[in-house]
Amino acid sequence: MSETILPELPQELWRAGKLELAHGVQQFLQVMRVASAGLGQYLAEIESRGVKDLYGYGTTISWFADIAGLSMGEARPYVNRAIDLNPTRALDGTEIPPFAPATGAAAAEGAIGAERIKQILEILRQIPAEVSVEDREHAEAKLAGLARDAGPRQVSDLGEQVLGWLDPDGKEPKDPEPAQPRRELTLQRRKDGYWNLKGLLDDEAGARTAAALEAYAKPRPVDEFGQADLRTKAERQGDAWVDLVDLAIACPDQPGTNGYRTLVHVTIGLEELKTGLGTACLDFVGTMTAREARLAACDCLMLPVVLNAAGEPLDVGRLRRFVTPGQRRALNIRDRGCTFPGCHRRPKNCHAHHIHHWADGGPTDLRNLTLLCSFHHRLIHHGDWQVRMAADGLPEFIPPQYLDPLQRTRRNTLI
Ligand SMILES: [Zn+2]
Ligand SMILES: [Zn+2]
Incomplete structure (x- = not known):
């Protein structure tokens, strides 16, 4: 056969x-x-x-x-x-x-x-x-x-x-009571003004959180001055968390608010806001430094309720501190990301910084605005770096004297 x-x-x-x-x-x-x-x-x-x-x-x-x-x-x-x-x-x-x-x-x-x-x-x-x-x-x-x-x-x-x-209904689950997703988060303000964040996540939510944090917590590349990112992993993750919160509250469709939904009110006297000295009241949960309030108010991450000397709210709406969506788009196109020398952050992770603070009478127009990532925004507000608008209408940065005794201006050449 x-x-x-x-x-x-x-x-x-x-x-x-x-x-x-x-x-x-x-x-x-x-x-x-x-x-x-x-x-x-x-x-x-x-x-x-x-x-x-x-x-x-x-x-x-x-x-x-x-x-x-x-x-x-x-x-x-x-x-x-x-x-x-x-x-x-x-x-x-x-x-x-x-x-x-x-x-x-x-x-x-x-x-x-x-x-x-x-x-x-x-x-x-x-x-x-x-x-x-x-x-x-x-x-x-x-x-x-x-x-x-x-x-x-x-x-x-x-x-x-x-x-x-x-079998459109699929198989009966083997376990009569499948495990419920378990997610807990507590946020507590301490007496010293810091907050304690503690949580417990199920595997799926934990993995998503880890992926999101990882994406934003990458060390900054060595900048043009040869400066490496010295933040610890926990510090980088902390900064990543803040970036994620900023992203979450960003609402580009909301007119007149520069894409930031102002969820938190900070009540501050005009004098404190101008000088950055003294304290501000943070949405009835406690106080924050006027310096922090000034930073938060710069791009309206918080809605400032500004009080006059008699403690009455000023009509701050007229100060026109809000960047319009159109201005924000123009800024994104002009700056293409954080303008700080050596920074890589993209526009979506940036705040619109008022070079002259609106509380000091700085106008909210492109000649007075530049994109800064949250890290460099803080550095500009709290550190010794300065930013100014150059004659060509683009921002330039003046390094602190300890970095460059001649304080020659610098620009971000990476973006
Ligand atoms: Zn600012
Ligand atoms: Zn930056």
């Missing part, structure tokens, strides 16, 4: 052209599949007749294992596959239809091999028992039809679709 179906090997395989080689592989593959399906038909017949009566073995698997020199574990898939793909008979002779007839037919033609058969059978076993025979057969025919000329990926995609149609 083997001579009739085995393809002929060329006399000298090494002379074969590439088409001939490919053809040979296809032919042998086909033969292996057909042979494996034929083997299955034999095994199904032996199972139907009863292996005990025929050969005295307890199971077809143990008999086949012996005859093929296989372990029981190795023999089992052959026999199970044979019974799944071929009709068998009960002891009284009634025919038992195969579990997967369309797959059996494709296998017998040599159109699909053991791997796809196994895949289809696994999908079929996930179909719930209450699905009708017609629906199940229809699904099987579709899978077997696709497997004839598609790969594992497509078969698995179709399998998922089919299971979705047949």
Whole structure:
């Protein structure tokens, strides 16, 4: 029998052209599949007749294992596959239809091999028992039809679709009470004006938080003065957290607020706001330094309620301290990010800094504004660096004397 179906090997395989080689592989593959399906038909017949009566073995698997020199574990898939793909008979002779007839037919033609058969059978076993025979057969025919000329990926995609149609509710969760997401966060203001942030996150929320922090907590590259980022990881993550909060409260559609929703009120006297000396009242939770309030008020990260000397609120709206969305867009285009020398931060992470503070009468127009990231915004407000508008209408920075005794102006050449 083997001579009739085995393809002929060329006399000298090494002379074969590439088409001939490919053809040979296809032919042998086909033969292996057909042979494996034929083997299955034999095994199904032996199972139907009863292996005990025929050969005295307890199971077809143990008999086949012996005859093929296989372990029981190795023999089992052959026999199970044979019974799944071929009709068998009960002891009284009634025919038992195969579990997967369309797959059996494709296998017998040599159109699909053991791997796809196994895949289809696994999908079929996930179909719930209450699905009708017609629906199940229809699904099987579709899978077997696709497997004839598609790969594992497509078969698995179709399998998922089919299971979705047949079992739209999905499997009952194994655990009757699935774990609830657990997220806790406490924020507490201490007497010294710092805040304690403490929390507990489930795995999914924790991973997202870690990814977001990581993206914003990268060390700043060495700047043009050779200065490396010396912040600890915890400090970088702290700064990243503030960037994320700024991003979250940014609302670019809100007119007249420079894209910052002013969620927090800070109440401060005009004198304190101008000098940066004294204290401000932070939304009834406590005090903050006037210096911090001045920084927060610069780009209206907080809405200042400015009081006159008599303690009455001034009509600060007229000070027009808000950067309009149009101005902000123009700033983004002009500055392209933080303008501090050596900084890489993009516009979305920047505040619009008033070079002359609006509280001191500085106008809110492009000639008085420049983008600064939160780190450099703080540095400009609290440190010894200064920024000014140069004759060409672009910002330039004056380094502190300890960095450059001649205090030559510098610009960000990186963006
Ligand atoms: Zn500022
Ligand atoms: Zn910067």
